[in-house]
Each structure stands twice: as C-alpha cells, then as structure tokens.
Amino acid sequence: MNEELIFITSNADTTGNVIPLLHQIRHALSQLLAQQEETTIDLRRLPLSASEESQLETFLGHGEVKADIQALGDTVVIESRYTGVWLETHYNEEAEIMGKYVHICDCPPLIKSQPEDMVLSLNNIVSDIQAMSDTSTNDAAEED
C-alpha cells in the first residue's frame, strides 16, 4: 500500500469493484456447477463503498430462503435470487455487523446441523425421553 493509492481510493465515491465482483460470483457459480467447487467471498476484505455494497445487495436480491441463526448475536443467511448464491451477515450482540460474506454453494456451512452438536443432541433426546417416560410412569402410579 502506498500513499498515492490511499488518496486515490479515499477520494473516489465508487471503487469500481461491483462489476468485477459480480463476474467473480458468476465464475464461482459456474465452477460450483461444473466441479462442485464452493467459494466464499469475504466482503469485509474488499474495498466497497457503502453505496456499492447496497448496489450489490440490490442486484443479488432475495430468493426463496432466509434463515435467522442466533449464535452470539444474530446471523442472517439469505439465498439471493440467483440460486446457489447466498449472502451471510454476522452481527454481534449489539447488532453491529461483524462480517459479511457471499457464499457460492448449495448450502452455507452455518445452516447445516453440525455433527458435534448432533452428538450432544442425541444424548439430550435420550435423557429427555427417559425423563418423560419416568414422569408418565410416576403419574400412572399416583393415579393407581
């Protein structure tokens, strides 16, 4: 990075990065179809002005799926109107944006149930069923 570069980018209302970014998304989608190769683009690492970010979001639009995840602050995952292109936004507990990503994949990793959580889940459901059975048995015994 040099001083001249900083002056050029900071003076510009637009960085000119939206169209190249959209081409990157298009290319990633074709790679996903051809080779099942998933791509994630970290928007925080790209120079985009606020208006360009908004322009990108408007272009992508909303598709059929929207998921809200509560994990140390909200995470919102939206499938864009282009199937296979997802926009994922991470918020902290104060609703500040911590990260924003474009996933090109069939399902973003955070939406999937995680194997580690499922192991705990199995233990929990076993103990909950046991507790329910115990309660039913006790209730029946009391009725008798």
Add this chain to the structure above:
Amino acid sequence: MSLPTLNAQLQASGISRRTFLKFCATTASLLALPQSAVADLANALGNAKRPSVVWLPFQECTGCTEAILRSHAPTLESLIFDHISLDYQHTIMAAAGEQAEEARRAAMEAHKGQYLLLVDGSVPMGNPGYSTISGMSNVDMLRESAKEAAGIIAIGTCASFGGIPKANPNPTGAVAVSDIITDKPIVNISGCPPLPIAITAVLVHYLTFKRFPDLDALQRPLAFFGETIHDRCYRRPFFEQRKFAKSFDDEGAKKGWCLFELGCKGPETFNACATVKWNQGTSFPIESGHPCLGCSEPDFWDKGSFYQALFPWERYKSKPGKGGQKHAGKNA
C-alpha cells in the same frame, strides 16, 4: 498436566459448534485469512489444547485488564478468552502473596516450554523497589517467567513501548518487555488500552498455526496495525476537502469535519480502532469528536501537544512513512 481441548471446553460450556464456526469465520476475516481456511481453522483450533497462560501485570493502571475483561455480555472476543487456562493474574485471582506465586511457578513447571506469557505494564529499571510483587522485582519476575515461555504477548503500550510510565522524565526508568527479553518471540499489541479482539485474534492464530501472525517492524500484528487510523477514518473525505474543525465547538466540529487541525494523530497512528471500534462496536474516539492521541505508537506521550496539528496539510503527501510503509512487515 494434561489440558482439555478447546472443543471439550466449549461443549462443556454449552457453546454450539455453529457458534464456534461463526467465531472462526469472523476471526479469519480479522486476521485477513481466506474464508476457505475457516473449516481448517475450526478443526485446528478446536483440537488445540486449552492453553496455559501466565499474565504478569507490572507498572500499569489496570486499563488493559479492564478493556479485556469488562464485557457485559458474552462476546466473540470473550469466547476464546474465557477458555484459556489463566493460571496467574494477581489483579484478578483469588489467591495472593506466596499462594499466588506458588500457582505461577506450578503452572510454569507443568507447562514448561508451552505456556504463553502475557505482560501488561512497563518494567521499572531505575530501582527494583519501585514495583514489586510478593517481594520480587518486576524485572526478576519477567526474566523468571519468560525463561520457559513459548512466547510473549505484550499487552498495551506500556508493555510494548514503555508507555506513560516511560514519559519524560521517566522517573522509574521504565522500559518495554522487548528491551529485557530478546530471545523469545514477542508480539506487541499496543494501545492505551489495546483492542481486545486483537489479543483474541493473536491467541487464535497462535493456537491454530503454532506461531504468531505476521508482524510489523514494531512487532505488532499487521492484520490490526497495517493501516493508520487515518487510512480508515470515516472523516477522511473532509481531510481531502480541507474541511477542518478549528475548535471543539465551532461549526466544523458540529458538522463532523476532520479533526486534523485539532491535533489528530490518526495519520501517524497504526491501529484498527476505526474499523473494530470500542464498547461492543459503539464508536471510537474520533467518532466521539476527539482527535486520536496516537496511543498505540511509541512515546506518544512525549510527542508534543495532543492538540497541535502534526504538520501543515500541504506537507502530508511529501511526508515519508505513510500508509503502512513506516513499519514494514516481518514475520515472527
């Protein structure tokens, strides 16, 4: 002594894998790692042993400790910090005196060559009696604790560069950690106080890759200290347009113009306050209407008035060392 993995710790605390993945994605972004590395990062970090940490507070005001520990709600940065094995920190630990020192020595013995040493505060060299812990001078404690440490993280400007205790006339002969310890990897996370997320991110990087991240010439992580406050300041357009507040209550100040002529040190201060912000992302000093004091730079206290412009605006472009060139990167 065997320590549990981070995965086991997180599970025991009811933190879901999904939450952990979110943390890893955010941290990877902060560390400028590719998002394709998130799954590997999560696996390596999750399987890392809970690290033993010995934290030495020397000549300090406890501001660094407050910044890190005073979160009112569980935060992403606290996710890791709550799960390290903090075996010694005499400001916050229940034990005191010899009992506390025994805990420090026991942790160092049990995790020889593996524990991380965190230090906040500068070290007085003028007279060992200026600052002691349980009768031991700070310099002796630092040397003893650093001897078998895997690496050292100097937290805050005092530990990194001497800070306010070192300010003229430096009555205690204060020095930085790196002035004393020269044979260990040291990361300086400067700031008065430093950004808590920078400390967490360095810990994550160390646990995942078994080494500290890339550093600048002042041994600060480039991911957080690679750009100046000025580079990412939301008031930067006003600087380019030469629209400056001339006093704290003039029209320019009310309109949110650039604080350069009120002494803002943003153009010479490398830190991530403008992007990471403070108080759960609420704001940073410039957003509250005060110029940057340059607190993450060496000798910031002795660089003249906080309220005088650094140099005439016209000289900015010809002044060397802007935009990350001042402290060229190196790897620890």
